Amino acid sequence: MKRNKINWRVPKGMELTELDKKVLYYQDRGHLVPSRELIKTPEQIEGIRRSGIVNTGVLDLVEREIHAGMSTLEIDKLVYEYTKDHGGIPATLGYEGFPKSCCTSINEVVCHGIPNEFDILEEGDIINVDCTTILDGYYADASRMFTIGKTTPQKEKLVRVAKECLEIGMEATKPFGFVGDIGHAIEKHAKKNGFSVVRDLCGHGVGIEFHEEPDVEHFGKKGTGMLLVPGMVFTIEPMINMGTWEVFIDEEDGWTVVTEDEQPSAQWEHTFVMTDNGLEILTH
Numbered sequence: 001m002k003r004n005k006i007n008w009r010v011p012k013g014m015e016l017t018e019l020d021k022k023v024l025y026y027q028d029r030g031h032l033v034p035s036r037e038l039i040k041t042p043e044q045i046e047g048i049r050r051s052g053i054v055n056t057g058v059l060d061l062v063e064r065e066i067h068a069g070m071s072t073l074e075i076d077k078l079v080y081e082y083t084k085d086h087g088g089i090p091a092t093l094g095y096e097g098f099p100k101s102c103c104t105s106i107n108e109v110v111c112h113g114i115p116n117e118f119d120i121l122e123e124g125d126i127i128n129v130d131c132t133t134i135l136d137g138y139y140a141d142a143s144r145m146f147t148i149g150k151t152t153p154q155k156e157k158l159v160r161v162a163k164e165c166l167e168i169g170m171e172a173t174k175p176f177g178f179v180g181d182i183g184h185a186i187e188k189h190a191k192k193n194g195f196s197v198v199r200d201l202c203g204h205g206v207g208i209e210f211h212e213e214p215d216v217e218h219f220g221k222k223g224t225g226m227l228l229v230p231g232m233v234f235t236i237e238p239m240i241n242m243g244t245w246e247v248f249i250d251e252e253d254g255w256t257v258v259t260e261d262e263q264p265s266a267q268w269e270h271t272f273v274m275t276d277n278g279l280e281i282l283t284h
Contacts, residue, residue, distance in 0.1 A: 004031065004033075008033045008034070008035065009035075010036075032225065034214065034226060038213060038231075038232055045273050045282075047137070048139070048273070050138070051136070052133075054086045055141070056142065058078075058083055059142060059143075061082050062131075062146070066127075066129075068121050068122055069121065071118070071120050072113070076100045076101050083133055092131075100115045102115065102131045103130040105128040105257075105265070108258055108265060109256055109265070110247050111239060112256055114256060124152065126146070126147050126148070127146050128143050128266065128267050138207060139210050141235050143267060145163070147159060155266075158242050159266045161190065161195055162240040165190055171185070173278070178228060179225030179226045180217075180221050183217045183220030184219075190238070198238075198241060199245055201257065202218060205232065207233040207271075216235065216237075231273070233271065235271050237270075238268070239265055241264075242265070244261050247260055270282075
């Protein structure tokens with residue numbers, strides 16, 4: 001096994017905790033482990049949980065209001081106003097130049113679609129709405145799929161299987177397991193259903209910053225990737241495509257990710273904290 005970098009460092013003179021001993025055991029055997037900074041304190045987890053309550057509330061509002069004939073700009077307005085009214089800040093607004101308060105990704109758009117007045121929801125569309133809230137400096141990130149009216153059986157299946165992929169990924173995620181366990185389980189389920197997993201984008205650590213370590217890839221091998229230690233906070237957010245896994249970025253806006261074959265894509269995302277007993281959902 002190739003040596004990974006030494007991430008877990010115990011300050012000189014500090015007595016080793018049981019957690020230190022356990023993580024060092026894996027590190028000494030060549031596994032990639034998190035840094036101690038990625039392990040959130042109980043206070044930080046509580047802050048992320050509070051941010052998550054607002055973020056879940058935003059998506060609940062979208063679920064109640066979304067309908068055919070609505071523009072994605074109207075969705076963005078709902079997200080902005082709800083977040084502000086609850087003391088939060090939409091994390092995407094101004095992030096690396098992103099101009100809106102959420103991402104709205106319709107049909108063949110995989111993710112990072114920019115809300116605008118011209119994208120009007122039509123019967124049969126599937127849309128992902130992705131929201132991240134900052135509350136008191138803490139980040140919580142989730143997305144959901146919405147089906148507008150009645151859609152095709154193929155799109156219905158895609159949306160359902162994408163949700164199952166998230167749930168199966170959750171089940172595969174155990175304390176002192178590995179990030180690769182998640183991707184392995186997700187990819188297996190997607191392929192079994194005739195779908196593919198986007199490989200160019202992934203889940204991520206979150207909480208103190210918008211994007212932290214680890215990268216949570218939704219494909220891979222069991223027992224590989226970073227060790228999952230209680231106190232880590234991260235997203236699982238598989239992007240499942242009806243056709244090829246390959247994608248491209250729209251050159252016009254530099255953000256919108258589209259399937260290479262322009263077949264539909266679906267995605268669900270939760271933020272989790274790893275506990276001694278497994279995952280706890282912080283926003284959905």
